[in-house]
Amino acid sequence: MAIRDRMSGNEAVAYAIKQINPDVMPAFPITPSTEIPQMVSTYIANGECDTEFIPVESEHSSMSATIGAEAAGARSLTATSSCGLALMWEELLVAASNRMPCALALVNRTLSGPININCDHTDGMGARDTGWIQIYAENNQEAYDNFIQAYPIAEDKRVHLPIMICQDGFITSHAVENIELLEDEKVQNFVGTYQPEEYLLNPGKPMAVGPYSVSNYAMEARKNQELAMEASKEVIIEVAKKYKELTGRGFELFEEYKTEDADYIMVIIGSAAGTAKQAVDDLRAQGKKVGVIKLRVFRPFPAAELATALKNCKAVAIMDRCESYNGNGGPLGSEIMAGLYRDRVFIEAVNYIYGLAGRDFTVNHVYDIFSELEDSVVNGNKIEQFKYIGLRE
């Protein structure tokens, strides 16, 4: 029996961590993820889990300590946001290249400047090429569900990569909503006991972690890491299937909402996907053939799968909650368009930048975007291929 409850997104992730009871959690507080280490340390103080909590002096250290603990053979994780993730930059690559299956609860927040504490995906997208698996959540329920699936994905022998479970700062992290929780025992059975094959605290089998690699070998290490990222796709799907057996809640690389006969599709990540779904229902009631694809897994990037899902529509709006400052579009826009071209899917594609630094994204914005797409296809009115929505006039 599922446990019916209500929680914020941060509470949901902290609760998942308590249930998983990982071995080590080094952390340094930063808004809006601060509550996660705060709540986990309360669980530890109350004897509800026995994770070793390491208070550190910076995020550079929290990620370093996470890697150290993971290398020693301990299931490890940390949590952060924004500038905290930026300060971990070097270590993120170290974690991935040393094939550490550690986890990170990322509560997405913009980066300076102007200094701002609110949500966008600048932090997560900035780390998109560090070799971490990235899974994004629409709401508190998905943040919880994704977190419980994190270690079975990361620790799989075909993968052995670190995993980032992301949710939108404040919008879901600080919003109290309904949620269904699993019993502790079910979570523990699902996640299982961590049994690393090779680890530092194993006197019978000495090893080195992170030694220098000469150019004759380093490139092969990178290729193996890339292959592991590719392999993680099927593992993510397998784990989701098992999770569905347990909970009834199904997950894929992305969710297709009313896209089957859709002429116009919006591809979007995170909490705004819920807003888009509501708008789609409203427009469907008016007879508009519109749909939403909510991208859950950004790394590995399901380029071919997205091209297939989009090939029968007339136009797609690709939504980036992140500016790349390249004069060419956001990260999701660039990657989807490249994937469409590679699979020879030639549809109208517009890359919208929305919701930067907490700018609200509403059902009205979604109506406007679909109306613009339709106008472009039906009346041949040209739209800029890369534009902002929700900007002050």
Place this chain on the structure above:
Amino acid sequence: MSNQTLEIRWHGRGGQGAKTAALLLADVAWKTGAHVQGFPEYGPERMGAPITAYNRISKEEIRVHSNIYTPDLVVVVDETLLESVNVTGGLREDGAIIVNTAKSKDEIIPLLKGYKGAVYVVDARKISVETLGKYFPNSPMLAAAVAVSQVMPEADFITEMQASYQHKFAKKPEVIEGNMLALTKTFDSLREDLKGAKALVEM
């Protein structure tokens, strides 16, 4: 938003408990079986700065994750905000506004920029001082929000709040009775005004 979702916007000042009241309302509505959202809008937080918090309450799953622009109900926890914040902005004409004030309804209406919907006043300071000995406006304003919206029956609200306070104030049981009294006094103070009024949103 569909008319089966009750949307509430709270205006208060940092430190007064408007966010807490919104979260408490989400909590108590959740206990009666509803789908809920309770969330604050964050800016540079500091004591005394204007803050906004929101609730959505529905029988159906709530998927929208934006702020609320056409609320059914606005709750103003600090009446000095009437000068500086457009509290009635987007407020539905078939909705309602509740203002925490010692003034009469007739004195408040001219300050509401021509708002034509229902207006209610609650003297949360008086109620709070009488029942708690101190000024904590959030219990009276929470009760007023439930009374005016009629999102749940009064008796259910009182029962659930008793349990909530027992949990919340487990280490300060002496404040439970005062808070409960603040809730019922608020309901009593609005009873006359609410005669014949219907629920703001039928669920």
